Structure formats: structure tokens, C-alpha cells
Amino acid sequence: MQARLVSLDGQVSVPLNNDINVVGRKEGICDVLLDRGNVSKLHCLIIKTDGLLLVRDLGSTNGTLVNGQRVSRGALLPGDELSFASLKFQVQFGAGVDGEVSPADRTEVMPLVPESGIAEAAIDSLSDNLDEFPLPEL
Numbered sequence: 001m002q003a004r005l006v007s008l009d010g011q012v013s014v015p016l017n018n019d020i021n022v023v024g025r026k027e028g029i030c031d032v033l034l035d036r037g038n039v040s041k042l043h044c045l046i047i048k049t050d051g052l053l054l055v056r057d058l059g060s061t062n063g064t065l066v067n068g069q070r071v072s073r074g075a076l077l078p079g080d081e082l083s084f085a086s087l088k089f090q091v092q093f094g095a096g097v098d099g100e101v102s103p104a105d106r107t108e109v110m111p112l113v114p115e116s117g118i119a120e121a122a123i124d125s126l127s128d129n130l131d132e133f134p135l136p137e138l
Contacts, residue, residue, distance in 0.1 A: 002093060003016040003046075003048055003053055003091075003093035003094075004093070005089035005091060005092070006090045006092055008088045016032070016053075018031055018048075019048050020045055020046075020047050020048075021045065021047075022042060022045060023043045023044045023045070023046060024039060024044075024060075026041040026042060029042065032046070034087055036085060036086070039060075039062070039087065040060035040061055042060075043057070043060045043064065043085075044057045044060060044084065045058065048093075051094070052076075053075070053076040053091065053093050054075055054076065055073065055076055056072070057072050062084075062086075063085075064084060065081075065082070065083040066081070066082055067080055068081070078092060078093055079091065
């Protein structure tokens with residue numbers, strides 16, 4: 001999944017290349033390096049998993065905000081505003097990021113079940129066996 005943070009003025013675009021991205025000002029450790037005194041050395045994590053983007057604050061002094069609300073952890077949606085101290089970014093991920101849709105993000109079209117009666121016969125054969133599994137009395 002492609003994901004990135006774009007500054008609200010559109011001047012800066014930061015790709016989130018790893019499954020776990022460390023945000024902060026500590027060189028050599030942080031994947032997203034924000035060189036500002038009001039950003040903690042290890043500010044937060046941005047995690048990509050199963051098509052979702054999650055954020056977890058690492059006890060930062062000035063907090064991590066999603067759409068203006070301070071969070072310790074939470075899910076991010078495309079278009080959310082993510083703030084680290086005074087730095088504000090728009091969250092972008094999923095279809096449309098970099099103009100490409102990855103195979104994992106595509107909707108798979110499944111064929112229709114034929115109307116041959118096979119499905120009905122299978123359901124009937126299963127329901128014939130229900131007496132073998134009595135339900136407890138309440």
C-alpha cells in the first residue's frame with residue numbers, strides 16, 4: 001500500500017515506505033525526520049497493516065493530533081489532518097496515491113453462482129443433517 005504525508009501547504013511530501021514508520025527528530029532511528037525542537041526525539045509510530053494506517057503516540061511532549069484531537073493511538077483515514085506539535089500534514093493512502101492502484105487495492109469481481117439448482121441442493125442436504133446436532137434447551 002502506498003502512503004504519504006503531505007504538508008498542508010503542499011510543499012512537502014513524505015512517503016511512508018515501511019510497514020512501521022518512526023516519526024521524530026532522532027537521526028539514525030526515525031524514518032520520518034522532523035527537525036523541530038517541539039517534535040520529540042521519538043514522537044510517534046505510523047503503522048501500515050492490512051490496508052489500514054494506524055498512529056501511536058510514543059509519549060511525546062507536545063502530542064500527536066488527528067483532526068485537531070490529541071490521540072494516544074488510533075486509525076487514520078485518507079484526508080485526515082495529522083499534526084506533530086506545530087507541523088500539520090494531510091494523510092494520503094490507498095487508491096490514487098501516486099496515480100497507481102496496486103493489485104491488493106483492486107476490487108476483485110467474482111462470478112455469479114449459476115442458477116442450476118446446485119446451491120439449493122447443497123443447502124437442502126445440509127439442513128437434513130441438522131437433527132444430528134440438537135440445540136440445548138434454554
